[in-house]
Amino acid sequence: MEQLTDLKAILHSKRANIYYLEKCRVMQKDGRVLYLTEAKDENLYWNIPIANTTVILLGTGTSITQAAMRMLASAGVLVGFCGGGGTPLFSGCEIEWLTPQSEYRPTEYVQGWLKLWFDDGQRLSVAKTFQQARIDYIRKVWSKDRELQAENIFADDNAIATALDGYAAQIEQAGKVGDLLQREALLTKQLYRYAAKATQHTDFSRDHDATDLANGFLNHGNYLAYGLAASTLWVLGIPHGFAVMHGKTRRGALVFDVADLVKDAIVLPWAFVCAKEKMSEQEFRQQILQKFTEHRALDFMFEQVKQQALNPPLPEGDDCKNAGGRTTPGAFVEGQGEGELKPQDIDK
Known part of the structure; x- marks a missing residue:
């Protein structure tokens, strides 16, 4: 064998x-x-x-x-x-994966993540950094993707630019995670409204249980993003329960946090575009996976999680002298910067 x-x-x-x-x-x-x-x-x-x-x-x-x-x-x-x-993943809407059992995953990422996670200020700072990265990724993808632009979806459209700039300013002002969640929900509604208008979905309303194509494609694409997020966290050895934005008691919450980095940039607009074109589920899935690859979504997830685990932002009000105990990117093993397994490690 x-x-x-x-x-x-x-x-x-x-x-x-x-x-x-x-x-x-x-x-x-x-x-x-x-x-x-x-x-x-x-x-x-x-x-x-x-x-x-x-x-x-x-x-x-x-x-x-x-x-x-x-x-x-x-x-x-x-x-x-x-x-x-x-959709959905079993059980219900929780994230449940059959994960490979290996003790040869890296330790520096989970140790760095837990160090910041138990500090309320640092956890909030990482949540803010994730949200800023999410905005930057939307701008980058929508500015670069000519197929989206052909569908009248533009990063520099006045409505989108105003919404993203306003949310970026609100992120810095947020004093707790609840504030971030509330403002993030408002941004998502604005993005739904914009994409629906651009693709002539005039009566769209977000409903996870609805049977229309747009809602179905949003559900389907989001679960593909959850798969990428779960894979990222498993490879880096970070448990799914240590979320920075979604609820502490919600199983798999960190998967949602990481998936949110790319969902609005890729899944959201293409769900509406593919629904307008009346694509099949298979055609939509192929389109989303192609866009994940084209815009290096998995790479982006790895980069963001690794950066926050190894070199998290300081909580507001802290100065540089409090950063002395942080792990630096140079701490991980040469040749395994992503914390990936080498085949020979399994045989040890």
Whole structure:
């Protein structure tokens, strides 16, 4: 059987594939992970390139063998069971992943994250930094993406520029996380309104349980972003419960925090554009995954989480002398700057 040492090592942040599978059986065969589809006259096997895959979502009518799960775990692939069309993840709307069990993940990121997390001031500062990064990413993606501009979605449109500038100013003024959440909700409503108007969705109302295409695509795309966020946190060894913005008692809350870095920039506008074009779920999924790759969404998540874990911003009112105990980026091991696993580490 093929072992992990036979696989070409690809950093998680550079991996290209997210799979959503339904009505099939995932299995190990001849040292590879395959999925089997049953047609009327024949059964077809399709290969999954596990070394270049970050997340697999298993939808309705799927099953997976123990041997396949062992190989996926050895390659560091996250597996999630979900409903039809990719939503919701089970249980309910909580984030539940079958995560590979490895003690060879890095320690510096989780230690740095916990150090800041137990300080209310630093936790708020990191939440603010995430929100500023979110705004910058929206501006960058919408300014660069000509396909979005062809759909009349522009970063420098007066309505969007005003909304983003206003939110950026409000972030600095926020005195607690609750203030950030309230203002973030207002920004998201403004973005919905703008994208809906640009794509002629005049009667749009955000409803997670609605059956219209725009709401369905928003749900679907958000869960793909959650897969990237969960993969980022698993690779860096940071538990999902240590959120900086979503509720402390909400399971998987840090996944939501990290996914929010890219959702508004990519998922939100394309959900409306694809709904206008009346695309199928598969076509929408392919479009979102292409845009995640084009705009290096996974790289961006890694960069932001690593930066905050190793060199978090000082709480307001603190001076530089309080920063002496922080870990610096030079502390991580040469050749493993992302905290990724090398194949030979598994054999130690």
